[in-house]
Amino acid sequence: MSATILDGKALARKIRDELAIEVSHLKTLGKHPGLGTVLVGDDPGSHSYVAGKHRDCREVGIQSIRVDLPATASEQDVLAAINDLNNAAECTGYIVQLPLPRGINSQRVLESIDPNKDADGLHPLNLGRLVSGEDGPLPCTPRGIVELLRHYAVDIDGAEVTVIGRGLTVGRPLGLLLTRKSENATVTLTHTGTKDLVRHTRDADIVVAAIGKAHFLTPDMIKPGAAIVDVGISRTNAGLRGDVHPGVMEVAGFVAPMPGGVGPMTRAMLLKNVVETCR
Incomplete structure (x- = not known):
């Protein structure tokens, strides 16, 4: 058996096409979506990632506002840039690219973002909205995972889900998303203190690996037919690797x-x- 590939590239392309139509319509109503980014320093990976976001904006007709600050920028410089975007009418949502240089309090910076312009969905207020079931921007990676599973008809309702990793950007908010009444999954959030991790992964209908350890999840750790979602990225001598071992393809139902x-x-x-946020 070889697993069905959950092709995120193809689905993302379809979503961008749909968004381009919606953006065009919004503009006829006088509404102009705009994405802002704040990037501090000269990390090549971060610059490449931010550049990709602005390419996506051009593709769908979203205005993009790029704020690049030198590595020597102070926390006050970053907060000033955030204040400008909070007050910029042309910016309907924005992100601060992490990690920030040492000496800058990331939490203070993130809390300074206008929650209604929080394009990453990670402002404490928006995470609180998620907990209480209120509307607000959703965390991008967890939301993307749920949409990917749904598009390929992976059964979420009533599913046993094991998430490996309890990070703020994936693990914890994904657990909140999957346990909403609209998803109705039963989620086990595992971490470094989990005893007998393999028991949890073998029992799961869906396993999400988000720890950044190359090829950590091996074929013997999952049950046949399970849906496996690889979120982790590790840089090795052989190049970039995910958390999921290639052999999992021969056991899983979806990857x-x-x-x-x-x-x-x-x-x-x-x-x-x-x-x-522009609607």
Whole structure:
């Protein structure tokens, strides 16, 4: 048996096409979505990632506002840039690219973002909205995972889901999304303190690996036919690797690979959040 690939690139392309139509319509109503980015420093990976987001904006007709600050920028410089975007009418949503240089309090910076312009969906107020079931921008990667599973008809309702990793950007908010009444999954959030991790992964209908350990999830750790979502990225001597071992393809029913699975969906959900805040 070879697993069905959950093709995030193809679905993200479809979402961008749909967003382009919606953006064109919004403009006829005098509404102009705009994505802002704040990037501090000269990390090549961060610059490449931000550039990709602005390419996506051009593709769907979203205005983009790019704020690049030098590595020597102070926390006050960053907060000033955030204040400008909070007050900029042309910016309907924006992100601060992480990590920030040492000496800058990331939490203070993120809390300074206008929650209604929080394109990443990670402002404490928006996470609180998610907990309480209120409307607000949703975290991009978890939202992308749910949309990817739904598109390929992976059964979420009543499913046993094991999430490996309890990080703020994926693990914890994904658990909140999957346990909403609209998803109705039963979620086990595992971490470094989990005893007998394999028991949890073998019992799961869906396993999401988000720890950044190359090929951590092996074929013997899952049950036949399970849906596997690879979120982790590790840089090795052989290149970039995901958390899921290639052999899992022969046991699983569905696999969202790295690359080509969740990554494109994260970027598509960022655009979706920006458009939704403009409606």
